[in-house]
Amino acid sequence: MNKPFSSVTQVLRGYTYNQVKAVVEVLVDSPVHNVEVTMNTPEAALLIQKLSSEYGSNINIGAGTVLTLEELKVAYRAGATFVLAPTLLSEEMFDYCKEHEILSVPGAFTPTEIAHAFALGADVVKVFPANEVSYSYAKKVCEPLGNLPLMAVGGVTTENIAEVFAGGYSYVGTANGIFNKNDILAEDKTALRQSVRKLTEELERLVR
Numbered sequence: 001m002n003k004p005f006s007s008v009t010q011v012l013r014g015y016t017y018n019q020v021k022a023v024v025e026v027l028v029d030s031p032v033h034n035v036e037v038t039m040n041t042p043e044a045a046l047l048i049q050k051l052s053s054e055y056g057s058n059i060n061i062g063a064g065t066v067l068t069l070e071e072l073k074v075a076y077r078a079g080a081t082f083v084l085a086p087t088l089l090s091e092e093m094f095d096y097c098k099e100h101e102i103l104s105v106p107g108a109f110t111p112t113e114i115a116h117a118f119a120l121g122a123d124v125v126k127v128f129p130a131n132e133v134s135y136s137y138a139k140k141v142c143e144p145l146g147n148l149p150l151m152a153v154g155g156v157t158t159e160n161i162a163e164v165f166a167g168g169y170s171y172v173g174t175a176n177g178i179f180n181k182n183d184i185l186a187e188d189k190t191a192l193r194q195s196v197r198k199l200t201e202e203l204e205r206l207v208r
Contacts (some may be wrong), residue, residue, distance in 0.1 A: 001081040001082065001101075001103060001124040001164060002056060002057050002058070002060070002081075003033040003058070003059070004091055005033075005060060005061055005082065005103055005124075005171075005172050006032055006033035006034050006035070006060070006205070007031075007035060007047065007159055007165075007170065007172065008031065008032045008034065008161075008171070008172055008173075008199070009034035009035070009036050009062070009084075009151070009171065009172070009204075010027065010032055010034065010035050010036065010039065010173075010174065010175075010178060010179075011084050011153075011173055011174060011175040012035060012036065012037050012038070012041070012175070012184075013037075013038040013040065013041055013064070013065075013175060014040075014041050014042070015041065015185075016052060017047050017061065017161050018041075018109065018118070018187060019047075019184050019185060019187055020035075020037065020047055020049070020051065021054075021184065021191055022179060022184065022187040022188075022192060023035070023179065023184055023192060024043070024051060024055050025055075025189065026192045026193050026196050027059060027196065028055065028059060029089065030196045030199070030200055031200055031203050032178075032196070032199070033056050033058075033059055033060050033061050034059070034060045034062060034082065035051065035061055035062070036062045036063065036064040036082075036084055036173065037051070037061070037062070037063060037064065037073075038063070038064040038065040039063055039064065039065045039066055039067070039071050039075065040065050043076040044063065044075075044078075045074050045075065045077075046055075046078070047154050048061055048062075048063060048078040048079055048080050048160070049064070049078040049079055050080075052078065052079025052080070052167060053079070053116075053119065054159050054195050056081075057145070058077060058153060060081050060082060061079060061080060061085050062075075062080050062082035062083060062084065062103075062205065063075035063078070063080040063082075063084070064083070064084040064085075064208075065084070065085065065086065066083040066084065066085050066089075066093075067085060067086075067087065068093075069092050069146055072089075072093050072096055072097070072102075073096070076100055076102055077110055080102065081102065081114075082102060082103035082104070082105060082156060083102055083103070083104060083127075084105040084106075084107070084153075084173065085105070085106050085107050085126070085128055086107040086128050086162055087107050088106050088113065088116070088117055088120075089104060089106045089117075089120070089122075090110060090125070093118060094121040094122070095179070097120075097121070097123075097124065098121060098171045103124070104121065104122050104123050104124075104125045105122070105123065105124045105125070105126050106122050106126065107125075107126045107128045107131065107153075108126060108127065108128075109128065109153075111126060111141050111144070111145060112147065114127070114141060114145070114150070115145055118148065121199060123149070124149045124150070124151050124170070124171055124200045125148065125149070125150055125151065126150075126151045126153050126173065127141075127151065127152055127153070127154075127169070128153045128154055128203075129153070129154035129156040130152035130155065130156070130169075131152075131154040131155025131156075132162075133141075133171070134167070135152060135160070135163050135164045135166075135167035136152045136153065136166075136167040136203060137167065138167050138168030138169045139168030140168075140195060141168070149170045149171065150168065150169050150171070151169065151170070151171035151172060151173055152164050152167075152169040152171070152172045152173070153173040153174070155177070156172045156173070156177045157175040157176075157177035157178070157196050157197045158177060158178055158202055159176065161177075161199070161203070162175065162202065162205075162206055163207075165206060171176075177201050178195055178196070179192055179195045180195065183195070
């Protein structure tokens with residue numbers, strides 16, 4: 001991983017390479033250094049490979065919806081430096097991540113599941129779907145379990161990101177919360193840059 005794992009991960013599912021490339025290009029100089037291509041995207045491995053080759057020195061390229069050891073191996077061979085899943089990874093998958101220095105972000109929801117994921121070796125735990133409860137859920141979980149690196153995925157937008165971080169989350173992942181989907185489909189970089197500026201301004205406001 002060439003850049004530190006940033007607090008915001010942009011999730012891309014079901015887009016073409018040119019559409020994904022348009023998003024990555026406007027993120028290069030932004031605070032968002034993580035781009036996740038989900039493995040249920042057509043030709044996901046090829047997209048990850050091309051993005052890693054072209055932008056890997058500026059953006060962390062990862063794989064999402066990684067459900068099996070074989071998918072994990074395919075993602076790694078394609079160049080993914082981090083992986084996310086909606087569910088817990090198997091012990092074999094955690095071992096593979098440690099061996100190949102892949103940052104692992106498995107999914108969990110209850111305090112028991114979250115603690116178990118960290119016990120198995122998770123680097124960050126994705127609370128999904130986070131928007132089904134209050135975003136202060138993370139703070140409540142961390143009160144007895146300690147200051148855990150939790151990622152909120154589900155309903156996170158530029159407009160509510162301050163609430164999410166205030167609720168105890170260290171990271172967020174979002175598919176539709178930063179960009180307008182139609183702007184991505186149209187590869188409208190002008191509109192995409194405007195969306196990035198709004199997010200950047202909000203993140204800068206949070207650290208003042």
